[in-house]
Amino acid sequence: MNQVRLIASIAERDVLRYTPAGIPIVAARLLHSSTQSEAGIARLVEFEIAAQAAGRISEEFNQADLGGTYHFTGFLARKNRNSRSMVFHITGFE
Template sequence: MNHFTLTAFLVSKDAIRFTPAGIPVMHCQLEHSGEVNEVGSARRIQMNVEAIAIGPIQQGLEQMDLGAQAVFEGFLAPKTLRNQRLVFHITHIQLKN
């Protein structure tokens, strides 16, 4: 199963573009920091994640302010067939208050 959930801040978003089929796409950067338990020890994590929102979920991302925190859900996939760097494909956004 490929399911990824991340609580993060929206730190940047690109302009909307459209696929050849006319589907809206928006790339963004998410920033996460926190602690996880690894082998009984607390480990501090701070990272930026490249993400993409396609179709209807793009509208939710477009309406978010930079700096907003949310729980993002989706899956990881290679950027392209030639570029195997992973990109987080957002399928659900829940804003945090």
């Protein structure tokens, strides 16, 4: 199963664009910071992740406040077929 839930803030967001098939899509960078328990020790976890929202959710995501913190759901996939880089594909947020 490839399902990701993440609390993060929107660090930056590109302009809404359309794929050649006419699907709206917007790319962004999300920032996450939390304390996680690993081997019984509290660990500060901070990272930035590439993300994108496509279809109906992209228009809602495009209106979300920059710097705002949201609960995101989605999945991870390669940036493109030949890439090793991962992108978080947003399927929902609140």
